[in-house]
Amino acid sequence: xxxxxxxxxxxxxxxxxxxxxxxxxxxxPQNRITxxxxxxxxxxxxxIRCVNRMHExxxxxxxxxxxxxxxxxxxxxxxxxVRRQIGMVFQKPNPFPMxxxxxxxxxxxxxxxxxxxxxxxxxxxxxxxRKAALWEEVKEALYRKGTxxxxxxxxxxxxxxxxxxxxxxxxxxxxxSALDPKSxxxxxELIVQLKDTVSIILVTHNIGQAARVSDFAAFIYLGELVEFxxxxxxxxxxxxxxxxxxxxxxxx
Numbered sequence: 001x002x003x004x005x006x007x008x009x010x011x012x013x014x015x016x017x018x019x020x021x022x023x024x025x026x027x028x029p030q031n032r033i034t035x036x037x038x039x040x041x042x043x044x045x046x047x048i049r050c051v052n053r054m055h056e057x058x059x060x061x062x063x064x065x066x067x068x069x070x071x072x073x074x075x076x077x078x079x080x081x082v083r084r085q086i087g088m089v090f091q092k093p094n095p096f097p098m099x100x101x102x103x104x105x106x107x108x109x110x111x112x113x114x115x116x117x118x119x120x121x122x123x124x125x126x127x128x129x130r131k132a133a134l135w136e137e138v139k140e141a142l143y144r145k146g147t148x149x150x151x152x153x154x155x156x157x158x159x160x161x162x163x164x165x166x167x168x169x170x171x172x173x174x175x176x177s178a179l180d181p182k183s184x185x186x187x188x189e190l191i192v193q194l195k196d197t198v199s200i201i202l203v204t205h206n207i208g209q210a211a212r213v214s215d216f217a218a219f220i221y222l223g224e225l226v227e228f229x230x231x232x233x234x235x236x237x238x239x240x241x242x243x244x245x246x247x248x249x250x251x252x
Contacts, residue, residue, distance in 0.1 A: 003030040005199040006051065006169055011065030013046050013055055020046045022223040023065065028169070028216075033191060033200045035214035035231065037207065039251060043223040044203045048171045051201070052086040053079040069168060080112065087162030087198075091174040093154035095146030095161075102142040104157055105129060108165045124164050131197065132160035133190050152183025156190065163198070170194065172202045176209065188213050207247060211235050219243045 006028035013021040021043045028034050036044045049055040050063055053074065067074045074082045095104045105125045109116055116124070125142070129135040134156045138149070146157050155175060162170055172191065176184040191200060191213050204210050210217055211231065218228040219240070227234060227243045238244045245251055 004028065005030040005070060006201075007066075007068040008047075008051075009066040009068070011047075011050065011063065011067060013043070013050050013063045014061065015058065016060040020223055021050070024220070024223075024225045026218060026225060026228055028199060028201060030199050031195055031197075032215040033195050033202055033213055034216045034218065035210035036201060036203045036218045036220060037205070037210050037246070038220040039246065040205065042220045044220055045173055047220065048088070048173060048201055048203055051169070052088050052171060053082050054088070084108070084112070084165045085167055086169045086171060087165060087167035088171040088173065089155070089158050089162050089175050092178045093151055093158055095149070095154050095157050097145065097147050099146060100143045101129075101138050101146050101149070101157060104146045105160050105164050107161055128160040128164040129157075131163050131194065132156040133186070133193070134160060150183070152179050152186055155179060155183070155187060159187075159190065159194075163194075167198060170198045170200050172200060174203055174205065176204075176206070184209075219246060221246070 004027045008024055008026040010023045010025055011021060012019060012023055024047065036047060038044050046055060051067060055061050055063065069085060096107055099107065102125050105128050106121055126135060129138060134153060137153060146154060149157060176187050179187065188209060191202065194200060202214060214231045217231045217234045219226045221242055227238060227240045235247065238247060
Protein backbone atom coordinates (compact mmCIF):
# COMPACT_ATOMS: atom_id res chain seq x y z
CA UNK A 1 0.00 0.00 0.00
CA UNK A 2 1.09 3.59 -0.58
CA UNK A 3 2.35 5.78 2.25
CA UNK A 4 0.26 5.57 5.39
CA UNK A 5 -0.91 8.83 6.95
CA UNK A 6 -2.86 7.43 9.89
CA UNK A 7 -2.31 4.17 11.78
CA UNK A 8 -5.02 2.87 14.09
CA UNK A 9 -3.81 0.04 16.34
CA UNK A 10 -6.01 -2.22 18.50
CA UNK A 11 -8.30 0.72 19.15
CA UNK A 12 -11.38 0.35 21.35
CA UNK A 13 -13.90 2.99 22.43
CA UNK A 14 -16.46 2.93 25.21
CA UNK A 15 -19.40 4.95 26.50
CA UNK A 16 -19.45 3.94 30.15
CA UNK A 17 -19.64 0.13 30.13
CA UNK A 18 -20.86 -0.02 26.53
CA UNK A 19 -18.05 -0.96 24.13
CA UNK A 20 -18.66 0.71 20.76
CA UNK A 21 -15.39 -0.16 18.96
CA UNK A 22 -13.55 -3.45 19.44
CA UNK A 23 -9.80 -3.49 18.83
CA UNK A 24 -9.90 -1.85 15.39
CA UNK A 25 -6.58 -1.94 13.49
CA UNK A 26 -6.47 0.04 10.25
CA UNK A 27 -3.89 1.90 8.12
CA UNK A 28 -5.25 4.92 6.22
CA PRO A 29 -3.36 5.60 2.96
CA GLN A 30 -2.04 9.07 2.19
CA ASN A 31 -3.78 11.23 -0.44
CA ARG A 32 -6.49 8.66 -1.00
CA ILE A 33 -10.18 8.51 -0.09
CA THR A 34 -10.98 5.79 2.43
CA UNK A 35 -14.70 5.06 2.88
CA UNK A 36 -15.88 3.69 6.21
CA UNK A 37 -19.13 1.81 5.75
CA UNK A 38 -21.52 -0.10 7.94
CA UNK A 39 -25.10 -0.10 9.22
CA UNK A 40 -26.36 2.58 11.64
CA UNK A 41 -24.94 2.23 15.13
CA UNK A 42 -21.95 0.07 14.08
CA UNK A 43 -19.32 2.55 15.35
CA UNK A 44 -18.37 4.44 12.15
CA UNK A 45 -18.93 7.94 13.54
CA UNK A 46 -17.41 7.02 16.91
CA UNK A 47 -14.25 5.91 15.09
CA ILE A 48 -13.73 9.22 13.30
CA ARG A 49 -14.68 11.21 16.43
CA CYS A 50 -11.85 9.32 18.18
CA VAL A 51 -9.49 10.19 15.31
CA ASN A 52 -9.87 13.92 15.99
CA ARG A 53 -10.35 13.49 19.76
CA MET A 54 -13.96 14.64 19.89
CA HIS A 55 -15.12 11.38 21.49
CA GLU A 56 -13.53 12.38 24.79
CA UNK A 57 -15.74 15.49 25.02
CA UNK A 58 -18.52 13.12 26.17
CA UNK A 59 -18.32 12.67 29.94
CA UNK A 60 -18.25 8.86 30.31
CA UNK A 61 -16.27 8.16 27.11
CA UNK A 62 -12.99 6.28 27.23
CA UNK A 63 -10.62 4.67 24.74
CA UNK A 64 -7.78 2.16 24.59
CA UNK A 65 -5.23 1.43 21.88
CA UNK A 66 -3.22 3.86 19.73
CA UNK A 67 -3.73 6.22 16.81
CA UNK A 68 -0.69 7.67 15.03
CA UNK A 69 -0.75 10.62 12.61
CA UNK A 70 2.48 10.65 10.56
CA UNK A 71 4.06 8.55 13.32
CA UNK A 72 2.98 10.83 16.21
CA UNK A 73 0.65 9.43 18.89
CA UNK A 74 -2.41 11.72 18.74
CA UNK A 75 -3.37 10.82 22.30
CA UNK A 76 0.00 12.16 23.51
CA UNK A 77 -0.57 15.45 21.64
CA UNK A 78 -2.60 18.51 22.67
CA UNK A 79 -6.16 17.86 21.33
CA UNK A 80 -6.34 21.43 19.96
CA UNK A 81 -3.30 20.70 17.76
CA VAL A 82 -4.81 17.34 16.74
CA ARG A 83 -8.02 19.07 15.62
CA ARG A 84 -6.03 21.52 13.50
CA GLN A 85 -4.24 18.63 11.77
CA ILE A 86 -7.38 16.52 11.42
CA GLY A 87 -10.31 18.59 10.15
CA MET A 88 -13.92 17.43 10.37
CA VAL A 89 -17.08 18.13 8.40
CA PHE A 90 -20.39 16.95 9.82
CA GLN A 91 -23.58 15.47 8.44
CA LYS A 92 -25.61 18.66 8.54
CA PRO A 93 -24.03 21.82 7.14
CA ASN A 94 -23.24 23.99 10.17
CA PRO A 95 -21.80 27.39 9.20
CA PHE A 96 -21.64 29.71 12.22
CA PRO A 97 -24.97 31.53 11.76
CA MET A 98 -23.89 34.96 13.03
CA UNK A 99 -20.70 35.06 10.93
CA UNK A 100 -20.08 36.20 7.37
CA UNK A 101 -18.81 33.74 4.76
CA UNK A 102 -15.35 35.33 5.15
CA UNK A 103 -15.34 34.95 8.96
CA UNK A 104 -16.65 31.39 8.73
CA UNK A 105 -13.65 30.36 6.63
CA UNK A 106 -11.10 31.75 9.09
CA UNK A 107 -13.09 30.88 12.22
CA UNK A 108 -10.52 28.24 13.22
CA UNK A 109 -7.80 30.89 13.48
CA UNK A 110 -9.97 33.28 15.47
CA UNK A 111 -11.20 30.55 17.84
CA UNK A 112 -7.61 29.44 18.47
CA UNK A 113 -6.44 33.02 19.06
CA UNK A 114 -4.10 32.92 16.03
CA UNK A 115 -3.63 36.47 14.76
CA UNK A 116 -3.18 36.97 11.03
CA UNK A 117 -2.42 40.03 8.91
CA UNK A 118 -5.32 41.17 6.69
CA UNK A 119 -3.61 40.11 3.44
CA UNK A 120 -2.84 36.68 4.94
CA UNK A 121 -6.52 36.28 5.93
CA UNK A 122 -7.61 37.33 2.44
CA UNK A 123 -5.25 34.77 0.89
CA UNK A 124 -6.44 31.91 3.14
CA UNK A 125 -10.11 32.76 2.54
CA UNK A 126 -9.73 32.85 -1.24
CA UNK A 127 -7.54 29.73 -1.39
CA UNK A 128 -9.86 27.71 0.85
CA UNK A 129 -13.00 28.76 -1.03
CA ARG A 130 -11.30 27.92 -4.34
CA LYS A 131 -10.33 24.47 -3.00
CA ALA A 132 -13.95 23.97 -1.92
CA ALA A 133 -15.15 25.03 -5.43
CA LEU A 134 -17.15 27.90 -3.93
CA TRP A 135 -15.09 31.04 -4.69
CA GLU A 136 -16.77 31.95 -7.99
CA GLU A 137 -20.22 31.66 -6.39
CA VAL A 138 -19.52 33.78 -3.30
CA LYS A 139 -16.66 36.17 -4.11
CA GLU A 140 -19.11 39.12 -4.42
CA ALA A 141 -20.88 38.16 -1.16
CA LEU A 142 -18.04 37.41 1.27
CA TYR A 143 -19.48 39.65 3.97
CA ARG A 144 -22.97 38.21 3.85
CA LYS A 145 -23.92 35.57 6.42
CA GLY A 146 -23.13 31.99 5.42
CA THR A 147 -26.71 30.95 6.17
CA UNK A 148 -28.06 32.63 3.00
CA UNK A 149 -26.32 29.95 0.91
CA UNK A 150 -28.06 26.79 -0.31
CA UNK A 151 -27.53 23.54 1.63
CA UNK A 152 -24.88 22.30 -0.79
CA UNK A 153 -23.05 25.65 -0.73
CA UNK A 154 -23.18 25.68 3.09
CA UNK A 155 -21.58 22.23 3.15
CA UNK A 156 -18.82 23.43 0.78
CA UNK A 157 -18.34 26.44 3.09
CA UNK A 158 -17.86 24.00 5.99
CA UNK A 159 -15.31 22.09 3.88
CA UNK A 160 -13.52 25.41 3.14
CA UNK A 161 -13.50 26.18 6.89
CA UNK A 162 -11.89 22.79 7.62
CA UNK A 163 -9.34 23.21 4.78
CA UNK A 164 -8.35 26.72 5.92
CA UNK A 165 -6.36 25.25 8.83
CA UNK A 166 -4.21 23.23 6.40
CA UNK A 167 -5.12 19.79 7.79
CA UNK A 168 -3.26 16.58 6.93
CA UNK A 169 -6.46 14.52 7.15
CA UNK A 170 -10.06 15.53 6.45
CA UNK A 171 -12.87 13.56 8.11
CA UNK A 172 -16.26 13.69 6.38
CA UNK A 173 -19.17 12.28 8.40
CA UNK A 174 -22.03 11.49 5.97
CA UNK A 175 -21.39 14.89 4.32
CA UNK A 176 -24.19 14.58 1.75
CA SER A 177 -26.95 12.88 3.74
CA ALA A 178 -28.82 16.19 4.20
CA LEU A 179 -28.40 17.27 0.56
CA ASP A 180 -30.35 16.86 -2.68
CA PRO A 181 -28.92 14.69 -5.52
CA LYS A 182 -27.44 17.63 -7.48
CA SER A 183 -25.62 19.06 -4.42
CA UNK A 184 -24.50 15.52 -3.52
CA UNK A 185 -22.95 15.12 -6.97
CA UNK A 186 -21.08 18.48 -6.55
CA UNK A 187 -19.69 17.41 -3.18
CA UNK A 188 -18.62 14.00 -4.55
CA GLU A 189 -16.73 15.68 -7.42
CA LEU A 190 -15.12 18.02 -4.92
CA ILE A 191 -14.03 15.16 -2.62
CA VAL A 192 -12.28 13.43 -5.53
CA GLN A 193 -10.41 16.66 -6.43
CA LEU A 194 -9.36 17.27 -2.81
CA LYS A 195 -7.46 14.01 -2.34
CA ASP A 196 -4.48 15.54 -4.17
CA THR A 197 -3.93 17.89 -1.23
CA VAL A 198 -5.40 16.06 1.80
CA SER A 199 -6.04 12.45 2.88
CA ILE A 200 -9.79 11.85 3.26
CA ILE A 201 -11.79 9.51 5.48
CA LEU A 202 -15.44 9.41 4.39
CA VAL A 203 -18.07 7.87 6.64
CA THR A 204 -21.07 6.93 4.53
CA HIS A 205 -24.04 4.58 4.64
CA ASN A 206 -24.45 5.25 0.90
CA ILE A 207 -22.84 2.24 -0.78
CA GLY A 208 -23.16 3.86 -4.23
CA GLN A 209 -21.28 6.92 -3.01
CA ALA A 210 -18.50 4.82 -1.50
CA ALA A 211 -18.18 2.92 -4.80
CA ARG A 212 -18.08 6.17 -6.81
CA VAL A 213 -15.50 8.14 -4.85
CA SER A 214 -13.36 5.92 -2.62
CA ASP A 215 -10.01 4.28 -3.34
CA PHE A 216 -10.14 2.07 -0.24
CA ALA A 217 -13.05 0.87 1.88
CA ALA A 218 -13.50 -0.45 5.39
CA PHE A 219 -16.59 -2.33 6.56
CA ILE A 220 -17.39 -2.09 10.26
CA TYR A 221 -20.07 -4.24 11.88
CA LEU A 222 -21.02 -4.24 15.57
CA GLY A 223 -17.87 -2.28 16.42
CA GLU A 224 -15.48 -4.67 14.65
CA LEU A 225 -13.50 -4.06 11.49
CA VAL A 226 -14.74 -6.91 9.30
CA GLU A 227 -12.89 -6.11 6.07
CA PHE A 228 -10.56 -3.50 4.58
CA UNK A 229 -9.09 -3.27 1.13
CA UNK A 230 -9.18 -1.52 -2.23
CA UNK A 231 -12.69 -0.40 -3.14
CA UNK A 232 -12.46 -2.16 -6.50
CA UNK A 233 -11.95 -5.56 -4.92
CA UNK A 234 -14.34 -5.03 -2.00
CA UNK A 235 -17.26 -4.02 -4.20
CA UNK A 236 -16.70 -6.76 -6.78
CA UNK A 237 -15.45 -9.66 -4.61
CA UNK A 238 -15.84 -9.08 -0.86
CA UNK A 239 -13.92 -11.63 1.20
CA UNK A 240 -16.30 -11.81 4.16
CA UNK A 241 -19.91 -13.05 3.96
CA UNK A 242 -21.05 -10.21 6.26
CA UNK A 243 -19.56 -7.62 3.88
CA UNK A 244 -21.30 -9.29 0.95
CA UNK A 245 -24.63 -9.34 2.83
CA UNK A 246 -24.29 -5.62 3.61
CA UNK A 247 -23.30 -4.64 0.06
CA UNK A 248 -26.20 -6.59 -1.46
CA UNK A 249 -28.69 -4.92 0.88
CA UNK A 250 -29.50 -7.91 3.07
CA UNK A 251 -29.09 -5.72 6.16
CA UNK A 252 -28.10 -2.17 7.03
